[in-house]
Amino acid sequence: MRVGLFIPCYIDQFYPEVGIATYELLIKLGYDVTAPMSATCCGQPMANSGFEGEAKKVYHHFVDDFAEFDAIVMPSGSCTMHVKEHYTNINQTKDVRHVRTNTYDLVEFLIKHGVKKLPKVELKAKVALHTGCHSLRGLGIGHPSELYGQPTSALRQILNHVKGLEFVDLDRPDECCGFGGTFAVTQEAISVKMGQDKVEDVKRTGAEILVSNDMSCLMHIEGILRKQGEKIKIMHIAQILSPVAEHP
Amino acid sequence: MSRKDILQSLESSPFKGPALPDFNFGVKNPTNLLERFIASAKASASHILETNDFNDLTAKYSRVINLSNQINYKGLFLDGINSPFELNDIDLLVIDGAFGVAENGAIWVNTDVLPFRVLPFIAEHLVICIKKENLVANMHDAYAKIQSDDYGFGVFIAGPSKTADIEQSLVIGAQGPRSLGILF
Amino acid sequence: MTNHPKNAEEFIKDTDRVDWHDAALWHVRQKRDIAVDTVPEWEELRNIAAQIKAHTLANLRSYLLDFEQNAMANGVEVHWAKDAEAHNQIVLEILQRNNVKKIVKSKSMLTEECGLNPFLEGRDFEITDTDLGERIIQMRQEPPSHIVLPAIHIKKEEVGDLFRKELGAEPGNNDPAYLTNQARIHLREKFLQCDAAITGVNFGVADTGEVVVCTNEGNADLGVHLAPITIHSMGIEKLVPRQKDLAVFIRLLARSATGQPITIYTSHHKKTAKGAEKHIVLVDNGRSKRLAMEKYRSSLQCIRCGACMNTCPIYRRSGGHSYHFTIPGPIGSILAPATDLKAYSDLPFASTLCGSCGDVCPVKIDIPNQLYLWRQEIAEAGALEGKRKSMKAASKLLASPRSYRNFGWLMRLGLRFMPNFLIINRYNVWTKGRDLPKPPKQSFKDWYKKNQR
Incomplete structure (x- = not known):
């Protein structure tokens, strides 16, 4: 399974060790993991401030980065929920729907796929x-x-x-x-x-x-x-x- | 004027809602009704009275009104009272309840049998008599019973009047009766 | 202009009071949880309650007409008020026609919404709120801070002082039982002198024309059954179609509100008593308009249990008055903007969108989602123009990987990432109560470039 790893902006910048741990864990579990270098943010900070419209560009960017993967995993339930629940104001293309359905918080993903084979x-x-x-x-x-x-x-x-x-x-x-x-x-x-x-x-x-x-x-x-x-x-x-x- | 405006306003933007759901949470063969009713009643500060307790109560208070058909006690009479405002000094009122609800200890009282609707609220202490066989499991069963009851005013009474409006401290005896006794 | 963050900051200064307020309400939430766990069909009941309400709202016109007809057959006079002013005018006319001077009123958020008390007081009526908590805040000339526990923000010592001044209570005795009894004596006098009673309504039943009023103190019943004139003020959204629907709502209401299995009194006012007069005033006051707003329609399902307030971590720590609206807390924050978007543009932001309010709501109003939607609406309406620029900038930055990388490097360098990102130029806000994370030497992406497999 090809997994796209999304490391939210603040983790990338402030807690790289969390990103690394997530990456290593998914590798150990046997997934084919890629963290796209061009990934930035899910757009939640803007949308939760009331500027969902301004966030559209970020949504498109996110979908472009991750549509190619079978599953998108992130060490953040909040970003996950945002992608799943709130990417509604952009055209619901096949890619958008795919991304929204297949995005998981790490814990959610582990429960669905990997608890039994944990290191x-x-x-x-x-x-x-x-x-x-x-x-x-x-x-x-x-x-x-x-x-x-x-x-x-x-x-x-x-x-x-x-x-x-x-x-x-x-x-x-x-x-x-x-x-x-x-x-x-x-x-x-x-x-x-x-x-x-x-x-x-x-x-x-x-x-x-x-x-x-x-x-x-x-x-x-x-x-x-x-x-x-x-x-x-x-x-x-x-x-x-x-x-x-x-x-x- | 307002009526037309409101109805028009409701008409102007119609939308579809779900169908009115049906449900059936009534309990077919309830068990332990008495036990459960007593537990619920006690939890909301009602007293379950034995005959002795009832005798103690009637001995304790001077102004006792008995409107129950289930108990033999001659109290004072309400003859000559024409206004509910004259009922303020009742120490103890005894009335019949129609049935009790096990899930919450509430008793249905149809006040149409009482000379004044205010009676169960204005008396200092209240005793309600109910029959052990007149218990239902929950509110669904209760409303199934009420459906055929033709009342002008009816009330579920689930304990003595109470409040927790000062610092969430529970105080029994807020505005209505200071105690509720239940007599089977 | 008053706003929630400022009011909250003020409330929070008194740490002891905040902790007490928080703990008192959390205790109510815990009692609710225990009560919920005694009802295995709880979640099913919530679903059905939500469906009944949604169905009723979609067919409100015809249910209102049924209700009117059945209530009239019960000997009740039914009035319609399109707004607060019409409501108050109708009440005034009834009172004047009957030469009423003294009124006892039981809890009603609707009359609060309509400003009935000041309206009548200004016309020389004596109107007494008879719920203990309501009486306390009436004496203090304050609005309620909670819809079920109106005086939850007040300590017993303050009630003691108030009752000494107003009722001549004995000095130094702040025992709630004593104070409650003082109020009982005072209010009993008011009941025995009243000419009319006004109540709110928890449920109106279309197929019987009755109204149901739930109280613990028995104050509503004392008023209604003593006074020759009764007025029930009822929002048009309070209807349920069938009497049997009451079972669902009565089971949900008190458990959600206080953790009781049922309120002490659940009063079914159907027919007018002999020699008395009964009126029901059906009030719209913006409700039909809100019904037309698809996204926010379900907010009208609210049965005013207050569970969303008790569970809300923000409400518990900011107090009801910080919301500066008749109905505080999460439900108030989605009701208020529909009445005045600008005046209440702060309220949908008084939330972390933690979702707890939605999960306790007995009629499953999607409060968190509506808070989110109102935020969009408010930004759209231009109420947050100061922020748009920074949001535009953030969006541009985050849609461009290259500028994001450069910016991130700068941020780590400058230790100002969070605040800068969140709101430009107010970065020191974060550090007032919190330290910033230690800046790592490299970002995840820097590491990944070198170490990816």
């Missing part, structure tokens, strides 16, 4: 989990606490394959961390407060690492942790499944 890894650590809201409620990765029935975590389902992890539960596992894209800046006070509350919740559990499938949440949470001088680490789930050097 054997070990990590002795106490971890708390954070599923990005767009993954949880937008893509249906896991079962949110709002709906009838036991809440479940897709992250947990995957990380159960990792030896040595001790899972701790947040009081509010589904609560939004407050990043929200441009919200982080336009509603700075609430955004930071939400992040601080998330950090408090993590601290209460005694977790050493906060793991998520969405790096944008983690960028925001890390910002707060560092400002507080907290030592708790943040890690994208790909970094646990496929350990690579930090800041290569």
